[in-house]
Amino acid sequence: MSLRGKAILIFAVMSLIYTCFLIAFMLYLTTTTFGIWENREIEKGLVIAVNSAQSPLEQTQAEKALKTYRQLKGLRNLFEGQIIGFSLLFGTVFFLLSVIIISLILFRITRPLRELSVALSKAGKGDLEITISQPRGEIGKVVNAFNEMTVQLKRSRERLKQTERIAAWRDAARTMAHEIRNPLTAIRLSTERLIKRFKNKDKDLPKILEKSSQMILTEINTLQKLAKEFSDFARSPYPALKPTNLNTLIKEMITDYEDYSKGVKITKILDPKISKIYLDKELMRRVFLNLLKNSLDAFDNNKGEILIKTERNRGKVIVYFEDNGSGFDSENLDRVFDPYFTTKTKGTGLGLAVVKQIVNEHGGEVIIESESGKGTRIIIRLPLPG
Amino acid sequence: MPLLLKILGIKAIGTIIGLLVLLTKSSPGFTPIIISIEKDSVIIETSLKKCFSKGLDEIIMSGSEVAIFYSCWLFEKDPEKNVKTVAEKSLYQSITFYPAENRFYVSIDQDSLIIFTELEQAKTAVSSVKMSVVPLALIKDNNLYSVKIDAVLNTIEIEAIEAKQFDLNAFWNFKYPRQNSAWVKGKEFLKR
Numbered sequence: 373m374s375l376r377g378k379a380i381l382i383f384a385v386m387s388l389i390y391t392c393f394l395i396a397f398m399l400y401l402t403t404t405t406f407g408i409w410e411n412r413e414i415e416k417g418l419v420i421a422v423n424s425a426q427s428p429l430e431q432t433q434a435e436k437a438l439k440t441y442r443q444l445k446g447l448r449n450l451f452e453g454q455i456i457g458f459s460l461l462f463g464t465v466f467f468l469l470s471v472i473i474i475s476l477i478l479f480r481i482t483r484p485l486r487e488l489s490v491a492l493s494k495a496g497k498g499d500l501e502i503t504i505s506q507p508r509g510e511i512g513k514v515v516n517a518f519n520e521m522t523v524q525l526k527r528s529r530e531r532l533k534q535t536e537r538i539a540a541w542r543d544a545a546r547t548m549a550h551e552i553r554n555p556l557t558a559i560r561l562s563t564e565r566l567i568k569r570f571k572n573k574d575k576d577l578p579k580i581l582e583k584s585s586q587m588i589l590t591e592i593n594t595l596q597k598l599a600k601e602f603s604d605f606a607r608s609p610y611p612a613l614k615p616t617n618l619n620t621l622i623k624e625m626i627t628d629y630e631d632y633s634k635g636v637k638i639t640k641i642l643d644p645k646i647s648k649i650y651l652d653k654e655l656m657r658r659v660f661l662n663l664l665k666n667s668l669d670a671f672d673n674n675k676g677e678i679l680i681k682t683e684r685n686r687g688k689v690i691v692y693f694e695d696n697g698s699g700f701d702s703e704n705l706d707r708v709f710d711p712y713f714t715t716k717t718k719g720t721g722l723g724l725a726v727v728k729q730i731v732n733e734h735g736g737e738v739i740i741e742s743e744s745g746k747g748t749r750i751i752i753r754l755p756l757p758g
Numbered sequence: 759m760p761l762l763l764k765i766l767g768i769k770a771i772g773t774i775i776g777l778l779v780l781l782t783k784s785s786p787g788f789t790p791i792i793i794s795i796e797k798d799s800v801i802i803e804t805s806l807k808k809c810f811s812k813g814l815d816e817i818i819m820s821g822s823e824v825a826i827f828y829s830c831w832l833f834e835k836d837p838e839k840n841v842k843t844v845a846e847k848s849l850y851q852s853i854t855f856y857p858a859e860n861r862f863y864v865s866i867d868q869d870s871l872i873i874f875t876e877l878e879q880a881k882t883a884v885s886s887v888k889m890s891v892v893p894l895a896l897i898k899d900n901n902l903y904s905v906k907i908d909a910v911l912n913t914i915e916i917e918a919i920e921a922k923q924f925d926l927n928a929f930w931n932f933k934y935p936r937q938n939s940a941w942v943k944g945k946e947f948l949k950r
Contacts, residue, residue, distance in 0.1 A: 423858070436917075439857075442816050442820030442821070443816070443822060443918065446815070447916070
């Protein structure tokens, strides 16, 4: 029950008790005041006085006394009933007026509290734009404190965003610098070697030229690939959704990368009941490819097992991607989907970040379960049409 | 106390309280009006029910005259739906107790006096109404006729209260009993 409801109920009960006391008190007063009319002996005495009057004057006086006594006795009966009626009427009116007045007062008091409650709820969900008009009194002070708090929180949030942006850029810059440095070093060394051999007129120059050129081209390819990865991540892919057979897509991906996964046992448990779902085929292909690559990277000497399972459950399609590789340490699990985070010696750290981005763009979600030394399980939930 | 009695005697408060009392106990009313013909006159008969409370009984027993004034109207409606009052009659019936004699004297229309030894019999007599309203000759075949009756109590003197006068209708919470009969064709009257 709300505060207002409780207050009205308490007040109503008190009014009722008051009315009952009032009626009881009035009846008590009546009984006490008119107690004389409970005494039958008095009436009997008056009747006897009338009957045994010795003279007409005596009889007249006795009759007058009896008359007055009985008249007032009759009025007393009327009085009692009307006291009760009057008390009920007064009590009802008092009760109704009190309830109306207390409701109005409580409404005025609780309205700012309700607004505050709604505002706190919104602020809790992240909406810090809300402000409340400030009433007077103690509640006004609370509201004022709330408004100041939201302003401070907004400022803190802005500062935090700024700090996070800077940190993210630093991470990206650090990763990019690291990834670029290695190929550039290789290119530089090869070029310097070529120049030296050329100056020395080395007889093996053609052979060395061919070998060094190959190395330079390989490193250029690596740099191009790196640039593409960063570029692809920066450009938010908007999926072009088309009805696609998920199981077929997974099978095709595994077939295409058979050569890279030799030595690894890949088990597929694909639910045939899954009909076509809306996917961007190329983007989802990239997702499964990234997951496959991650799993392969987690194995020693390319020896391991991968299980890929699809199933339909509660209006969603679920894809399980499990391996028995090295797994992640528990302290890193929270960060595996962060861009540029990697535990590998090589790599941009964008693989799982891309997976999460693409799955989210499809209206799905991705969860990771992993234990160091035991393996990793990625669970992708995608919505079914309709 | 006298002031409170005076207040309770005020009609307005009594009416309001009467509305409340109405919820808890029934108020006085007439039985259905019986219309008959006797000696070429239209006679109406009815009686008041629940008109005497304990308090009013005590007023009777005090020796004060408790009187009921009955007023009766006969309405006529012609085929053009014009309504007019054909007859208007009033009746005064009272009950007075004499403590010395221990008897109840019931006066019917100030014409006759009936003596009772029992209060209940006296009350029944004073609350029964039978009166001739109009000669039969005035009843027209094709017109419609309806009877209305109401009752009012009298005012008594009470020495003990300041105002001296007390309206006994307070015992009825100022709800004056009233009864209307259904519209009946003149032919029906003539058949009876």
